[in-house]
Amino acid sequence: QTWTRNERYRSYDSYSADYLEALKKSVSRSHWRARFHIEAETGLLNDPNGFSYYNGKWHLFYQWFPFGAVHGLKSWVHLTSEDLVHFEKDDVLLLPDTTFDNAGAYSGSALPIDGKLFLMYTGNHRTKDWMRIPYQLGAFLNEKNELNKLEKPIIAPDFSEVTEHFRDPQIFRHDGCIYAIIGGQDLQEKGIIKLYKNENKDLRSWQKVDNLKFTSDRMGYMIECPNLVFIDEKPVLIFCPQGLDKTISAYDNIYPNMYIAAEHFDADSAELVNPSRLRNLDDGFDCYATQAFNAPDGRVLAISWLGLPDTNYATDAYGYQGALSLVKELSLKNGKLYQYPVEALKSLRQEEQDLNLSKVSLKENAYELEIDFAAQESTELTLMGGALLIKFDKESKKVTVIRGSEKRQVEVNIHQVNIFVDESIFEIFINKGEKVLSGRVFPDKDLKTISASRPTQVKLWNLGK
Numbered sequence: 001q002t003w004t005r006n007e008r009y010r011s012y013d014s015y016s017a018d019y020l021e022a023l024k025k026s027v028s029r030s031h032w033r034a035r036f037h038i039e040a041e042t043g044l045l046n047d048p049n050g051f052s053y054y055n056g057k058w059h060l061f062y063q064w065f066p067f068g069a070v071h072g073l074k075s076w077v078h079l080t081s082e083d084l085v086h087f088e089k090d091d092v093l094l095l096p097d098t099t100f101d102n103a104g105a106y107s108g109s110a111l112p113i114d115g116k117l118f119l120m121y122t123g124n125h126r127t128k129d130w131m132r133i134p135y136q137l138g139a140f141l142n143e144k145n146e147l148n149k150l151e152k153p154i155i156a157p158d159f160s161e162v163t164e165h166f167r168d169p170q171i172f173r174h175d176g177c178i179y180a181i182i183g184g185q186d187l188q189e190k191g192i193i194k195l196y197k198n199e200n201k202d203l204r205s206w207q208k209v210d211n212l213k214f215t216s217d218r219m220g221y222m223i224e225c226p227n228l229v230f231i232d233e234k235p236v237l238i239f240c241p242q243g244l245d246k247t248i249s250a251y252d253n254i255y256p257n258m259y260i261a262a263e264h265f266d267a268d269s270a271e272l273v274n275p276s277r278l279r280n281l282d283d284g285f286d287c288y289a290t291q292a293f294n295a296p297d298g299r300v301l302a303i304s305w306l307g308l309p310d311t312n313y314a315t316d317a318y319g320y321q322g323a324l325s326l327v328k329e330l331s332l333k334n335g336k337l338y339q340y341p342v343e344a345l346k347s348l349r350q351e352e353q354d355l356n357l358s359k360v361s362l363k364e365n366a367y368e369l370e371i372d373f374a375a376q377e378s379t380e381l382t383l384m385g386g387a388l389l390i391k392f393d394k395e396s397k398k399v400t401v402i403r404g405s406e407k408r409q410v411e412v413n414i415h416q417v418n419i420f421v422d423e424s425i426f427e428i429f430i431n432k433g434e435k436v437l438s439g440r441v442f443p444d445k446d447l448k449t450i451s452a453s454r455p456t457q458v459k460l461w462n463l464g465k
């Protein structure tokens, strides 16, 4: 089925209840639905938005097109959580219901300010001639879970500096001030990030500081979803430079999600001082638009879209697409970023099985597998009856993940491996997050085995809510 632009941007209320019912039925026929990852009820999920802690709970939103597995008129869906593992969806939606966001409530972030949760996001405005004007907009979520939008844009695009690509504000505090970074494209069609400051803390008047300085390389043709977080006081910039030249930093996916770590953030000059080179955030098949923030408990938390723009997935046939990753805690070791699922995820573990594994059959493809390579030789695992092959070679220090005809590989000393599998999702963490390889995989129905090329000592937990 191909969707015309008119179909993708029709108003939500032009879809009948019957249409939605039929779509829900169709989704329920999929045997790939995740058990402990976040997916949309129907339609397409993409970027995580507004990840924050407010009013005693974790808050998370995601980009959503409700009516099919395509990118159309987007809104934000709201979830809350007590533990970062179990998320509950409510009926709060940030809808594309004003002139300024008439063609989509696009990505953004959240920050608790004066007893409310302030949301800053991009209104994807389209004129009658379908010209795009990206406005940065504001909204408040209050303690009663009521959402109210600010009436006017808080930052309008300056077309003498950016093209129509100017979006995905991340709002953050630094040295007692409130800042925002916004991704975009300059008039030479290069990827840039712009830094803004809210001097008087009214959240309505923003001063442009400068373009963020963090590299001398050309950052592709556009940057999406920039995030600046501070880990042990060191700035780490996570972003998606579309069209990045692969000689600057190699990647295999259609669009990369990268990071740099720096010594120091000089807000006055908009500079990340002494930046590292760009590195891939995730070396797997599907990871994009990662959103991270400094949580009030001191942790730095991140969550990713396990999906890519301009990509089809097997679930499309059932009328849905996209999932979010597990919530990952970020840390720095010797200047390298580590990412590992939050401790609370262990609450999903059922009885521990210690196996000298050749082959096991499972009831569900929902488990965690741990291998300690101190005592284990090189080995190869076949998951989901052959849908995924993972090779661990200690001598050449290579981990290779093979999904059908595609492959991803990293070089790393292999000490410990934790693999999380959830029906059509895998997240592989090497050495507690020194390297991460995530992706989607769509095994035929009833392929629920794990086998090893040689007896392999593993710990196995079925995971369930």
Ligand code: FRU
Residues within 6 Å of the ligand: 046, 047, 063, 074, 106, 107, 108, 122, 167, 168, 224, 225, 289, 309
């Ligand atoms: C990234 C992105 C963002 C945009 C959003 C729209 O995947 O293209 O730049 O705000 O998705 O859904």
